[in-house]
Amino acid sequence: MPLLVVGSIAFDSVQTPTDSRDNVLGGSAVYFSYAASYFTGVRLVGVVGEDWPEEHTKLLEDRKIDTQGLQVMEGQETFRWKGKYEPNMNDRETLELHLNVFENFNPVLTDELKRCPFLFLANGSPTTQLKTLEQMNGPRLVVADTMDLWIEIERDQLMELLGKVDGLVLNDSEAKLLTQEENLVKAGHMVRAMGPKFVVIKKGEHGAMFFSEHETYVMPAFPTADVVDPTGAGDSFAGGMMGYLAQKNDFSPATLKEALAYGTMVASFNVEDFSLDRMKQIDKADIDKRLEEYRKMLSF
C-alpha cells in the first residue's frame, strides 16, 4: 500500500572523529523514504530551495519514490544542518542550524496524497504535523516522530497530536524529557498513556524498545563494527518499519515486531557510510540476508 511521508529535507555537514562531509543529502523525510522504498511505494512531501540539485530528485526517483510533493521555493535555500559526533558516535553537537525554507513549511496535499493509507509524520513541528494530518482522508495507520525541541517549545500541540496518532517513534532522551522518567520501560508506557496505541523508543547503538497495551519488548541493534556516520539512523529505522507495515498492509503484533526488525536492519546499513552512500549500494536481498543473521543471533 502507498506510504506517505512528510518531513524535512536537508543538506547536512557532518563531522565524525575520523572523517567529514559537507552539504550532503539528508533530512528525515529523505532517509525515511529511501529506507521505506525497499518495501513499498513511497510518496514524499517536503520543501527545498533553489539550491536543490536535480540529481537528488533523480536519486529518489531511481528508487521509485514519488517526488510530486517536493516543493521547490525559488530564491530561497534548503534547510542546512551541521553537526559533530563525539568519539562514542552516539552523542552529537549541533554546530549550525539554518531552517531556511523549512521554517515556513506548509504541506499542502493533493487529493491523491490525502488518500494514502499509511502516513508517517517525520521531523517537523507538531503544529505542521497536525495540519498535515487534518488534510488526510481516513488513513489506516498514522505514526509520528518528534524531537526534543518540540517537547520543549510546543508541548501542548504535541499532546494534541499524540491523541490523534496510532504510533509514536522517539529516542531515549526524548522519552525521558517528555515523561520526566528515567526508567525507559516506565517512560514508554507513560508515553503510550498520552494517546498512541504503540510507542517505539530508539536507543541508537542499543536498539529499540516497543510498547503497546499488552507488549513490552526490546530489539538490540545489529552489531556492526563499521559505524561511519549515525546521521539518519532513526529515520531509516522508521522508514524500514513503516515500509514493511505498508507492504504487508497489516499492523498486527507479529507484523509490528517483524517491522521493527526490518527497521533495525535498514538502520544498520545506513550508518555504514555518510548520507545515503551505503544505502545506494544495497538491495532488498541484502536486507533480507542480514535479517536472517539477526534472527539467528537472537535465537537460542
Next chain:
Amino acid sequence: MPLLVVGSIAFDSVQTPTDSRDNVLGGSAVYFSYAASYFTGVRLVGVVGEDWPEEHTKLLEDRKIDTQGLQVMEGQETFRWKGKYEPNMNDRETLELHLNVFENFNPVLTDELKRCPFLFLANGSPTTQLKTLEQMNGPRLVVADTMDLWIEIERDQLMELLGKVDGLVLNDSEAKLLTQEENLVKAGHMVRAMGPKFVVIKKGEHGAMFFSEHETYVMPAFPTADVVDPTGAGDSFAGGMMGYLAQKNDFSPATLKEALAYGTMVASFNVEDFSLDRMKQIDKADIDKRLEEYRKMLSF
C-alpha cells in the same frame, strides 16, 4: 559439575535516587555464588572479618553453596563499599571504599577445590587471580572478570591473565578503557585478541555482547520497570552464565548462548531489590518462566 568462585565479599551501603540500605550483604563472589546456585553446586572462596554475621553464612548454605573456603580473619573487618546511583540507575559514584581484609586476600585452595572443573575469577587483582589459577589442577573452563582499577594499575598482570583464561567478562566502559576503542564490536574482538577464546561485554540496562572467533552477538537486557538497585547485576549475570555452563558441563556455542540468556534473566531479578532480597524470593522455575518470556520476546 562443581563451580568454584574466588572473589570479594562485602558489606555494601547503597543510595539510589529513592531509597537506601546500609551494610547489606554484597560482593562479587556473593552475588555470583547465589546466582550460580540455581544451576549447579558452587564452592565459594573469599575472606571476611570478625564482623561477619553467621546468618550470612547460613543464607549461602541454605542454597547449598559450599562455604568451606570462607576465611574469617580475627580482629579485622570485612570489605566495605558505599556508593550512590545517578537518576539513570546506570552510572554510580563510589563514596567510600574500605578494602579491609580484602587488601591482603591470599586464596589458598584445598585439594578438593583445586580439582573443580569450572572456575570463575571474580573481582580481585590480576595478581591474586593468577595466584589462584596457578593452584588449579587442570580446570575445564576458566573465566575471569576484571575492573577499571586493575586495567589502570595492573595492566601487565592482567595481560598475563588474559593469556591463561578461556573467557573474560567485563563491562562496556572497561572494554573501552582496555582497548582505547569506542566501538564495542571492535573492542570486543580486540580484547579477544589479547588471549581469551571468548569475551562478554556487559552493557547494564542495554544487555550483553558476546565475541568468539566465529560469533558476534548481542542479547538485550530483560525490560523491567522495577530497577531498585543495580548492585551485583554484573556478578549475578556471570553467576547465571557460569552456573548454567557448569550444569551442562559443556561450552559449545549453543550452550554459551543459552548461558548468556540465563545470566541475563538472573541479573534481571537481582536488580529488582537491594542485596540478595529479590533473589531470596525466587526459585529455578521463576527463572525458567522469565527465560521463556525472553525467548518469545526475541522471536519474530
